[in-house]
Amino acid sequence: MQEPNAILVRYGEIGLKGRNRPxxxxxxxxxxxxxxxxxxxxxxxxxxxxxxxxxPPGDMEQxxxxxxxxxxxxxxxxxxxxAQDMAAVQEAxxxxxxxxxxxxxxxxxRRGDKSFPLTSMEINRQVGTFLLNARGxxxxxxxxxxxxxxxxxxxxxxxxxxYAGGTPxxxxxxxxxSGRVTVLLSGGxxxxxxxxLLMKRGAQAEAVHFHSPPFTSQRALNKVVDLCRVLAxxxxxxxxxxxxxxxxxxxxxxxxxxxxxxxxMRRFMFRIAEQLSAETGALALxxxxxxxxxxxxxxxxxxxxxxxxxxxxxxxxxxxDKAEITDLxxxxxxxxxxxxxxxxxxxxxxxxHPQTKPSLARTESLEARLPVAELVAEALANxxxxxxxxxADGTGEAEVSPPAP
Numbered sequence: 001m002q003e004p005n006a007i008l009v010r011y012g013e014i015g016l017k018g019r020n021r022p023x024x025x026x027x028x029x030x031x032x033x034x035x036x037x038x039x040x041x042x043x044x045x046x047x048x049x050x051x052x053x054x055x056p057p058g059d060m061e062q063x064x065x066x067x068x069x070x071x072x073x074x075x076x077x078x079x080x081x082x083a084q085d086m087a088a089v090q091e092a093x094x095x096x097x098x099x100x101x102x103x104x105x106x107x108x109x110r111r112g113d114k115s116f117p118l119t120s121m122e123i124n125r126q127v128g129t130f131l132l133n134a135r136g137x138x139x140x141x142x143x144x145x146x147x148x149x150x151x152x153x154x155x156x157x158x159x160x161x162x163y164a165g166g167t168p169x170x171x172x173x174x175x176x177x178s179g180r181v182t183v184l185l186s187g188g189x190x191x192x193x194x195x196x197l198l199m200k201r202g203a204q205a206e207a208v209h210f211h212s213p214p215f216t217s218q219r220a221l222n223k224v225v226d227l228c229r230v231l232a233x234x235x236x237x238x239x240x241x242x243x244x245x246x247x248x249x250x251x252x253x254x255x256x257x258x259x260x261x262x263x264x265m266r267r268f269m270f271r272i273a274e275q276l277s278a279e280t281g282a283l284a285l286x287x288x289x290x291x292x293x294x295x296x297x298x299x300x301x302x303x304x305x306x307x308x309x310x311x312x313x314x315x316x317x318x319x320x321d322k323a324e325i326t327d328l329x330x331x332x333x334x335x336x337x338x339x340x341x342x343x344x345x346x347x348x349x350x351x352x353h354p355q356t357k358p359s360l361a362r363t364e365s366l367e368a369r370l371p372v373a374e375l376v377a378e379a380l381a382n383x384x385x386x387x388x389x390x391x392a393d394g395t396g397e398a399e400v401s402p403p404a405p
Contacts, residue, residue, distance in 0.1 A: 002095035004060055004078035007067060008163060009051040012074040012171055025051065028072040028174040034236055035066045035390075047157050048112070052081070064167055069234045071200050072177075073169030077152070080162040084116055084155065089123070090130040092162035093151050097131055097140075100164045102148020104141055105131065112156035123153055170200060175235045177202030181314065182273045182282040185209050185240075187223045187344045190317055191288030192231060192334040193325050197316040198286055199235035206280045207238050208273050210245040210344075220342035228388035230333045237389045241276055244382045248375050255369045258351035262296050263358045264367055267308040271376050274309045286314040290325065295354035304358045 009032065014024040029044045029051055036042050036053075042063060043054040055063045060078060067076055078099075080092035097105060109123035118126070128142055131151070154161040183195045185207040195205050209224045221242065228238045248268050252261050273285050289297045296305065306313050317325055329335035 002080065002091065003057060004080055004096075004099075004163070005055065005057070006079045006081045006161070007053040007055060007060075007063060008077040008079045008161060009053065009067070009073055009169075010075040010077070010166075011051070011072055013173070014072060015049065024072070024174065024177060027176055028070070031070050031072065031174045031176070031236065032067060035070050036063060037066075052079075052161075054081070066233075068167050068169050070174070071170055071172040071202070071235060072174035074171050075166045075168055077163040077166040082160050082162065084113070084158065084160055086118070086123075086126060089153060089160050089162060090127055092160075093127045093131060093153065094134055096151055096162055096164040097135065097149060100149040103139060104143035104147045105149040105151060106142065106144050106147035107131070107151045107153065109153040110155065112154065113158065116155045123155070127151065127153065170234065172200035173202030175199050175202060176204050178204075179284075180204045180206060180280060180282040181284045181286050182206045182208055182277045182280065183286045184269055184273060184288070185224060185227070186288070187220055187227065187338065187340075187342065188288070189329050189335065189338040190290060190293075190325055192227045192338060193328050193332070194286060194288035194316045195231055195238075196234060196328075196332050196334070198314065199231070203286075205231075205235065205238055206241065206276065206282055208241040208243060208269075208276055210243045210269060210272075212246045212249055212344075213244070215246065215249070216343055219340075220344055223337055223340050223342050224344075225386070225388060226337050227334055229390065230337065232388050232390040234332065234390075237387050239280075240386045240388050242384045242386070243272055243379050245379060248379060251370050251375060256366050259353055259355040260358060260363060260366050261351060262354050263301060263304055263363055264370075266296055266301075266305040267363070267367065268372075268376065268379075270305060270309045270313075271372070272379055274311055275376065275380055277311060284312040284314050285309065286316065288317055289315045290317045290320055290322070293322065295356045298356045300357040300359075301355075304360050304363045307360055 011028060014021060014028065017024050025046050029046050032044050032053055040059050041056050045052045064076060067073060080095060082088040082092050107124045107128045109120040111120045149164055151164050178201055181198055181203040183198060183205050185191045185195060199205055207228055211221050228240050232238050252264050256264055270285065291297055295301060329338060
């Protein structure tokens, strides 16, 4: 059976971007190229509101799986790109039909290139008759209202594109369209979902993870790396900033009443993330907080924690309940990693009765017992940064040096 040789890419809201549309199209084309392995000699082409990925023989299945995770893609269609020749068009339509399941079909032609000698209706009739003659013996029939299979034929750009069926993409905007965001990433269920949602809206993520050896294990850190790798399959390589948080947690534990420990710990995280953002050019912080889920996610806690930064703090999950977040985590592939039983720093020193309504004055008073600036500077100086790629074999991954303070 003849195999498709290209993938037609449909996008959604990019089409509403007016004069900025070429910028978004080119950015999406770049993300499509980056999603494919360097060894795959695929070619991405943009023309008149469409993107076409030309795929080498034998690579179609892998290319479809990769491109179905690119933000900005609404639907992908494996297609046959043939010359403007009716015999070639009919054979491509027959191949598309044979790859589909159903007993009824319809041919829907669009003749964008008016130099083609047949009208859309004439193409429909000729191809439909050819398909009935070729496969009529198996009971195939035409249904123009509710067909099981719709054969699309587009005549444009000196070529003809033939396809049937498609695979949905995640939609949204291509990563990089909306600027850079520093995301506080734990090993739990929520923050990976928040990071995914931000990438879906075009944000480029800088992930920051707080690690507390020897209280948290190497396996806990590996779990976060694995989460980043899954997320990188959707949004491309992610810089992961690993902050050694042990000294700060010890200082809080030894000098602050237990019920205020979580509030002050989160304020340290925001301070560190804010300083990282100044280095990386991130314009906002983001967390996986959902209102009312735990003590640090009451409105009073959110206010006391957020008071430490002047940066916008994005909370993509704020209106979602746990079941909704869990369902989305399963859908994007992070859930099974998130539930592995390795502690992260947020689960250490958790008091039996954490403060759910911390006052800002009391928080600042307790924090004055700590050498805040010194602890933050030390944590930043001791951090490591890894660039996590979507490729399971670690292609392109590296540990990079943070900028000098």
